[in-house]
Amino acid sequence: MYPPIQRKDRRLLDSPLCFLAVLHRGQRLPLLRRRDMQGKLIWTGPPDPIIPAMERVMGGVVPLVLGGLGLVLLYRLLQRLQQGATIQDTVVVITGASSGLGRECARVFHAAKARLVLCGRDRARLQDVVQELIATAADSQQQTYTPCMVIFDLSDTAEVVAMAAKEILSCYGHVDVLINNAGISHRGNILETHISVQKDVMDTNYFGPIALTQALLPSMVRRHSGHVVVISSVQGKIAIPYRSAYAASKHATQAYFDCLRAEMERYNIQVTVVSPGYIRTNLSLNAVTCDGSKYGVLDETTALGREPKDVAQVVLKAVHHRSKEILLAGPLPTLAIYIRTLWPALFFKVMASRARKEQKSKDE
Ligand SMILES: NC(=O)c1ccc[n+]([C@@H]2O[C@H](COP(=O)([O-])OP(=O)(O)OC[C@H]3O[C@@H](n4cnc5c(N)ncnc54)[C@H](OP(=O)(O)O)[C@@H]3O)[C@@H](O)[C@H]2O)c1
Numbered sequence: 593m594y595p596p597i598q599r600k601d602r603r604l605l606d607s608p609l610c611f612l613a614v615l616h617r618g619q620r621l622p623l624l625r626r627r628d629m630q631g632k633l634i635w636t637g638p639p640d641p642i643i644p645a646m647e648r649v650m651g652g653v654v655p656l657v658l659g660g661l662g663l664v665l666l667y668r669l670l671q672r673l674q675q676g677a678t679i680q681d682t683v684v685v686i687t688g689a690s691s692g693l694g695r696e697c698a699r700v701f702h703a704a705k706a707r708l709v710l711c712g713r714d715r716a717r718l719q720d721v722v723q724e725l726i727a728t729a730a731d732s733q734q735q736t737y738t739p740c741m742v743i744f745d746l747s748d749t750a751e752v753v754a755m756a757a758k759e760i761l762s763c764y765g766h767v768d769v770l771i772n773n774a775g776i777s778h779r780g781n782i783l784e785t786h787i788s789v790q791k792d793v794m795d796t797n798y799f800g801p802i803a804l805t806q807a808l809l810p811s812m813v814r815r816h817s818g819h820v821v822v823i824s825s826v827q828g829k830i831a832i833p834y835r836s837a838y839a840a841s842k843h844a845t846q847a848y849f850d851c852l853r854a855e856m857e858r859y860n861i862q863v864t865v866v867s868p869g870y871i872r873t874n875l876s877l878n879a880v881t882c883d884g885s886k887y888g889v890l891d892e893t894t895a896l897g898r899e900p901k902d903v904a905q906v907v908l909k910a911v912h913h914r915s916k917e918i919l920l921a922g923p924l925p926t927l928a929i930y931i932r933t934l935w936p937a938l939f940f941k942v943m944a945s946r947a948r949k950e951q952k953s954k955d956e
Pocket residue numbers: 687688689690691692693694711712713714717744745746747773774775776796823824825826867868869870871872873874875876878894897
């Protein structure tokens with residue numbers, strides 16, 4: 593009934609993988625090791641009553657695996673539908689919606705049928721985004737809302753930002769989700785960077801977003817509902833040389849929104865800090881240098897970064913799951929974040945060496 597055990601199978605049969613090994617060698621049923629009448633260990637087939645049972649098990653493995661896969665796919669599909677359901681009809685405000693990650697967030701939240709308020713400094717560029725969203729919805733025959741636009745500069749005074757917040761509230765009467773996405777980066781050494789540049793970056797990345805958040809919070813507090821998302825950066829957790837203004841503004845952002853999360857819990861207002869590594873956008877092109885002029889270079893790290901549409905999906909999920917914090921970084925930056933806390937001396941050495949190397953390549 594059972595083919596004799598081949599010499600080549602012996603080694604495998606003695607290993608814990610014998611079950612798979614025997615199957616792999618083309619025998620349909622596993623062999624058992626048992627003692628014969630003289631007490632010697634021998635390899636035999638399973639006793640008769642076990643055979644049908646084992647055959648049933650073997651016959652059930654393939655359908656079981658396929659069934660499991662099907663369940664996973666179904667779960668994913670349900671999750672997607674549910675995500676759409678939680679975002680549908682909610683009022684979502686996105687700053688910096690004219691470009692990069694903000695533009696992708698506009699796409700994914702619009703596709704999820706949110707009521708969008710898109711913010712930026714340039715009306716024409718925002719209008720382009722709105723036209724594109726309307727066209728996409730028409731192509732896919734989806735019923736979506738036409739986004740509102742509010743034009744303002746986040747680096748303006750807190751009063752101007754508060755006026756913009758009023759305009760935002762007038763679009764739909766309230767805000768469910770505020771995504772503080774707009775931002776600007778910095779390239780340049782500390783010795784040569786004008787203090788006005790440090791202040792400008794801080795205004796756009798920190799004071800503007802917190803002024804907007806504070807102006808919109810009272811209406812969320814009244815409704816005991818709302819969600820504030822901020823796009824920080826890995827550089828909100830570790831500081832990289834020659835980006836002092838950017839890293840400082842993102843560290844401040846992390847701290848402010850951590851405080852906000854704790855203070856808003858009693859009002860049922862969620863706060864999510866998203867800290868991505870490099871994303872393939874115009875951030876480095878638009879970065880400011882020591883004297884405030886445009887850097888205008890697409891850094892290799894940025895060009896090789898994550899796709900903005902993938903990051904936008906993460907933001908959508910974070911809103912759906914009410915995540916408190918999302919770190920979107922590869923293994924190296926993640927390790928660096930841990931080393932900064934657990935072994936700061938090593939982190940400082942690595943950063944100093946990086947600063948030396950960067951300065952040397954600039955000098956050459
Ligand atoms: N790209 C990355 O590698 C990376 C990594 C981590 C985090 N982030 C963060 O992701 C966010 C989005 O940046 P991005 O990568 O998408 O860069 P981006 O393509 O340069 O987009 C930046 C957006 O911010 C807006 N903005 C800039 N200054 C503004 C101001 N003073 N007032 C109002 N809006 C202003 C811009 O709008 P205008 O049309 O008005 O210029 C633009 O829509 C930023 O907070 C950035 O720090 C980016």
